[in-house]
Amino acid sequence: MSKRVTRIALPLTLAAAVAVAVALSAVGTSVACARDAVAGVAGGGSPLSKGKDPVALVGQTLVTIGPDGTRAAYVHGEALGGILRHVSARPGSGVAYVEDRRGSDGLTLVTSKDSQTVVPGGEITHPAWSSEGDLAYAVDLERLEVRTPGAPVRTIDRPEGAVGVFSPVFTTPETIVAVVQEAIPGVTTHDDTLNNLWSHDLTTGEWARLTAFSADAHRWSVVRTPVAQDTGQILFVREVGQAISSEPPSYELWALRETGAEKVRELPGEMFLAAAGGDGLLWNVFSEGEWRLFLEGPEGTRSIGCGAVMVDPRTSVDPDHEDQEEAGKGLPSAEEVLPADGEMGIVIGDFETRAEAAEVAATLGLVGGRVVEHEEAPSAVMPDVFAVAIPLPGVLDLEQALDDFRDRYPEYATKTWLVSLAGGQA
Amino acid sequence: MSVSSESMGRRPGLKRLAALLLAGSLVGAMQSGVVANHLRDWKHDHSKAGVPYRPKGYSDLVRVFGKACNGKANDARTYFPHVDARWDRGYVYYHSYLARNVGYNIRTHVRADHRDGALDYGEWGYACRKMRGGTSWSAHAFGAAIDTNTKRNPQGQSVWNGKGADKTNYGKYIPDIFKGNYPGHHFRWGIGWNDPHHFQYVTNY
Numbered sequence: 001m002s003k004r005v006t007r008i009a010l011p012l013t014l015a016a017a018v019a020v021a022v023a024l025s026a027v028g029t030s031v032a033c034a035r036d037a038v039a040g041v042a043g044g045g046s047p048l049s050k051g052k053d054p055v056a057l058v059g060q061t062l063v064t065i066g067p068d069g070t071r072a073a074y075v076h077g078e079a080l081g082g083i084l085r086h087v088s089a090r091p092g093s094g095v096a097y098v099e100d101r102r103g104s105d106g107l108t109l110v111t112s113k114d115s116q117t118v119v120p121g122g123e124i125t126h127p128a129w130s131s132e133g134d135l136a137y138a139v140d141l142e143r144l145e146v147r148t149p150g151a152p153v154r155t156i157d158r159p160e161g162a163v164g165v166f167s168p169v170f171t172t173p174e175t176i177v178a179v180v181q182e183a184i185p186g187v188t189t190h191d192d193t194l195n196n197l198w199s200h201d202l203t204t205g206e207w208a209r210l211t212a213f214s215a216d217a218h219r220w221s222v223v224r225t226p227v228a229q230d231t232g233q234i235l236f237v238r239e240v241g242q243a244i245s246s247e248p249p250s251y252e253l254w255a256l257r258e259t260g261a262e263k264v265r266e267l268p269g270e271m272f273l274a275a276a277g278g279d280g281l282l283w284n285v286f287s288e289g290e291w292r293l294f295l296e297g298p299e300g301t302r303s304i305g306c307g308a309v310m311v312d313p314r315t316s317v318d319p320d321h322e323d324q325e326e327a328g329k330g331l332p333s334a335e336e337v338l339p340a341d342g343e344m345g346i347v348i349g350d351f352e353t354r355a356e357a358a359e360v361a362a363t364l365g366l367v368g369g370r371v372v373e374h375e376e377a378p379s380a381v382m383p384d385v386f387a388v389a390i391p392l393p394g395v396l397d398l399e400q401a402l403d404d405f406r407d408r409y410p411e412y413a414t415k416t417w418l419v420s421l422a423g424g425q426a
Numbered sequence: 427m428s429v430s431s432e433s434m435g436r437r438p439g440l441k442r443l444a445a446l447l448l449a450g451s452l453v454g455a456m457q458s459g460v461v462a463n464h465l466r467d468w469k470h471d472h473s474k475a476g477v478p479y480r481p482k483g484y485s486d487l488v489r490v491f492g493k494a495c496n497g498k499a500n501d502a503r504t505y506f507p508h509v510d511a512r513w514d515r516g517y518v519y520y521h522s523y524l525a526r527n528v529g530y531n532i533r534t535h536v537r538a539d540h541r542d543g544a545l546d547y548g549e550w551g552y553a554c555r556k557m558r559g560g561t562s563w564s565a566h567a568f569g570a571a572i573d574t575n576t577k578r579n580p581q582g583q584s585v586w587n588g589k590g591a592d593k594t595n596y597g598k599y600i601p602d603i604f605k606g607n608y609p610g611h612h613f614r615w616g617i618g619w620n621d622p623h624h625f626q627y628v629t630n631y
Contacts, residue, residue, distance in 0.1 A: 125559065141559040166559040181558065186510070188548055190573075190581040190621055191555040191564040217510075220555055243553040244519075246497045272561055289485060311561040314484040320619045323482065323629035343468075344526060347503075374505070379533045382505045382515050396475050399522040402501060418502040418522050420529035422468055 033290055033306030036063055036073035042095070044114035048074045051089040051129065054275035054282055056293060056307025057097065060084060065275075065282065069295050069304035078117045080106040083316045087309055090129035096137075098124045102319040109135060109147075120145060120153070123320070126310060130170035138166040144178060146202070159198055159207040167225065167310070171232045176200045177210065177256070179223045179236075187217050193243075195223040197236065197256060211261045218243050225273040225284075225310045226256075233257060235276050237267070274309035284311045344398055345421045346405055347372070347380050348412050349387025357386035364409065366390055372421070380419035391421055468538050470608070476526045477612050481570075483630045484562075491521050491568040491628075495554035498522050499569030504529045506574075508547035512591050518551040521569030524627055528572060531611050535603055543592030544599050548576040548623075571626035572613070575600060579622040586622045601625075 042048050042062045048055065053064040061073045062084075076084060082101035089095045094111035105124040108117045111133070120139060127137040135147045136156075141164045144156040156176070158165035164181035171177050180198045187193055194215040198207050213221045219242055226236040234256040241249030251267035271294075275282040280297040284307075291308040294301050312318075348364075351357040357371040372389040374381050381387045395401050398418050406413040470476065481490040492498055501522035509516035520528055528551075536542060550573040553566040565571035578587040588597045604613040604625040616624030 138559070164559060179559075188576055188580065189550070189553065189555070190558060190624060191553065191566065192558045193555070222556055224556075224561060239556065241495070241554050243555055244500070245554060246495055246500055247554075248495050249554065312557075314562065317483060317630040321631060323614070344530060378537065379504050379529050382517065398525050399498060399501070402522060417519075418525035418529070420504065420526070420534060422530055422534045 033058060036061065036071050036305075038075060039072040040074055041077045042074035042108075042110055042115065043077050044110060045112055046074060046110070047072070049094055049110045049112050049115070050091065051094045052091050053089065054277070054309065055087050055089040055095050055097075056274065056309050057084045057087050058306050058308075062087065062095065062097065063305075063307050064089075065293065065295075065304065065307070067278070067280070069302065071305060076108070077115060078106075078108055080117065080119075082106060082319055083313055085308070085313050086125055086127060088127040088129055088135075090131065092131065093129035093133045093135075096127040096129065096135050098127065098137075100124075100313075100319055102322065107137065118147075126167045128168050128170060128176075130173045132173045134170070134173065136168040136170065136176055138168065138178075141166045141181070144168050144176065144200075146176075154202075156200055156202075156205075159209075165198075167223075169226050169228050169234060171199070171228055171234065174202045176202065177226060177228075177234055179226060180207075180209075184215055184217065192222045193220045195221065197223060197226065197234070197261070210256060213238070227273045227276045229276045230278070235264070235273060235281070237272055238263075239270075272311050274307075274311075282309070284309055286311075286314060289315060343391075343420060343422045344395070345380070345389050345391040345419060346402055346416055347377075347387040347389050347419045348416050349381065350385035351387065352385060354386050357388050360412075361388045364388070364412075376423075377419070377421045380421055389419075389421055468534055470535065471526055471530055472608065476531055478523060478527065480612050480614075481628045483628075487565075487568060487570065487628045487631055491523060491570050494563035494567040496568075499554075499567070500552035501525075501569075502529060504533045506533070506545065506549040507542060508545060508591055509549050510547065512547050514547065518549055518572060519569070520551040520572060524569070527611050527627075532572075532603055535609065535611075536600075541590075541596065541599060543594055544588070544590035544596040546575040546578055546589070546591040549574045550576070565624075565626040565628055565631060568628075570628050571624060572604070573623045574604075574625070576623040581621045581623075583622055584617070584620050586617060 040046050048064055053066050056063050060076045064072045080099050080101055082099040085098050085100050087097035096109045099106035104119050104121050106117045106119050107124050122140040125138045127135055129135055133149055136144055139145055143158055144165055146154040159180055162180045163183050165178050168176045168178040177197055177199045179195050182194045184193050196213050197210040199210055200207050215221045221240045224237045226234050228234055236254050238252045238254050239249050251270060253264040253267055255262050255264050272284045274284045283294040284291050285294055290306050291311055293304045293307045295304050354371055361369050361371055369388055369390045371386055372381055373386050374383040377389055392401050402418055481487045499521050500519040502525035503517040503519050506518045507515055552569040555564045555567055557564050578589055586598055586601055589595045601615055602610055605615040613625040613627055614629050
């Protein structure tokens with residue numbers, strides 16, 4: 001595998017920096033992250049425990065990111081055998097991060113007093129500190145918990161009618177803003193479709209909706225990586241896409257102000273907030289096979305190396321999804337292997353009438369092309385409509401065949417699919 | 427967004443459609459009955475084209491299927507009888523890489539067994555979406571996952587309800603068609619993470 005060194009030393013605009021990152025990523029090569037000098041163990045009382053600087057995760061190490069982008073690495077000290085993800089730092093409170101394991105995850109709290117790892121039960125994500133040293137986090141993306149030193153853990157159920165809740169952020173010691181996953185009537189999916197920011201008053205236990213984003217069965221709108229600025233103002237990334245489209249979604253930076261949520265600007269690509277402080281923003285961008293950090297300030301944006309803050313690992317396996325199948329199991333056995341027999345093809349459709357389909361078939365004048373309906377090609381065409389089928393006997397590379405067809409007949413590019421033309425009579 | 431065929435490195439025995447069309451070989455195929463065979467003649471295609479290499483992990487998924495929401499991720503389609511609701515007929519879309527495995531192997535297998543009644547709604551494939559609460563792309567965004575019988579097997583459920591649209595309990599007939607070795611077709615079943623209606627063509631993701 002070829003390796004190239006990324007050098008983005010000069011300040012760039014955010015768009016330019018991300019464009020460079022995305023362009024390099026498109027090359028498809030993986031560029032190794034530079035190894036950080038280890039400053040110590042991520043233990044209680046360590047420089048890291050002060051929570052003064054943002055912290056990012058690089059493998060099994062925690063890296064502090066100074067205001068000028070300087071880095072110092074600390075080794076994760078209380079390994080439970082999982083992978084590290086989602087880290088939060090707050091001056092005066094400490095550092096907290098998740099150790100993702102199969103089943104219940106670990107949550108490590110590093111403070112000036114000590115370091116402890118707890119196992120709250122369930123899938124733990126998105127830890128966030130208050131200025132008073134309380135720690136909030138999401139459990140199974142379904143509820144929040146708040147740990148206060150010397151007090152029982154408080155559970156915060158999601159708002160009534162909501163599907164989930166995650167990414168809590170303290171705006172005051174008694175107020176949490178979190179992302180709430182809301183239901184869309186008639187839409188059932190395990191993926192995300194609609195998020196809004198809600199605030200939760202820890203003294204009254206009440207939730208209040210702060211944003212009014214909407215979505216439907218196809219258009220989705222989700223909120224990611226809310227971060228609190230020093231002023232208490234929340235910045236967040238909104239991602240909007242079309243489920244059935246093959247166009248990439250759009251990314252937007254939003255701010256939650258007293259007057260409501262306002263879009264700050266479009267973002268040049270997939271990127272997530274890692275921290276906000278002073279007049280600078282720290283971004284996570286997946287590039288060249290790694291999560292990388294970009295520091296955006298008044299003088300531009302620059303790459304400051306690898307690290308993940310509130311983004312999910314992509315180069316390591318989620319332990320809950322790790323393949324448990326035995327080696328070789330699941331592969332087709334030799335006696336079942338049969339040669340491809342050619343009952344595949346391309347359809348152009350659908351058409352409401354046979355005549356419409358026949359006209360297209362005649363216009364194309366393709367040898368072998370003909371009108372089919374459900375009874376003849378039941379996997380390819382639904383009942384009561386018609387399509388033009390072009391069988392591909394002996395063609396092993398169906399994808400290339402479809403590309404060739406679309407190149408030759410671009411006017412039908414959006415109406416063509418690969419299908420099975422296997423017969424309809426059992 | 428599209429992915430060049432060369433970068434995906436899986437184009438053995440390339441035969442161009444254009445060459446086929448010009449050669450007129452389709453006529454012979456039609457006349458010889460390759461199309462519209464009766465299902466009594468139908469056989470699994472467990473060649474490497476029918477059950478192709480299954481990627482492992484995010485990087486391998488991108489290498490094989492391309493980036494999330496790319497143009498090939500919904501280039502294949504198959505008719506299913508219950509999409510958003512029972513007898514709400516429609517198509518499930520998925521990546522062209524799986525055209526034989528889903529369209530020819532899995533769907534035709536169920537039909538050849540006369541067990542369409544084992545299917546139930548919702549039945550979905552490609553969806554350009556993020557995983558719930560995270561920054562990771564759903565396997566559906568690559569066209570590498572199929573959901574079926576979702577209504578009776580929602581996320582969070584740790585067991586499979588085998589009752590189909592015809593109210594008959596087919597046990598694990600549908601999962602067995604998708605997952606593992608014969609009669610399965612090498613999909614990874616999401617029941618391991620309490621997502622029983624989910625079948626994806628990638629492991630460690």
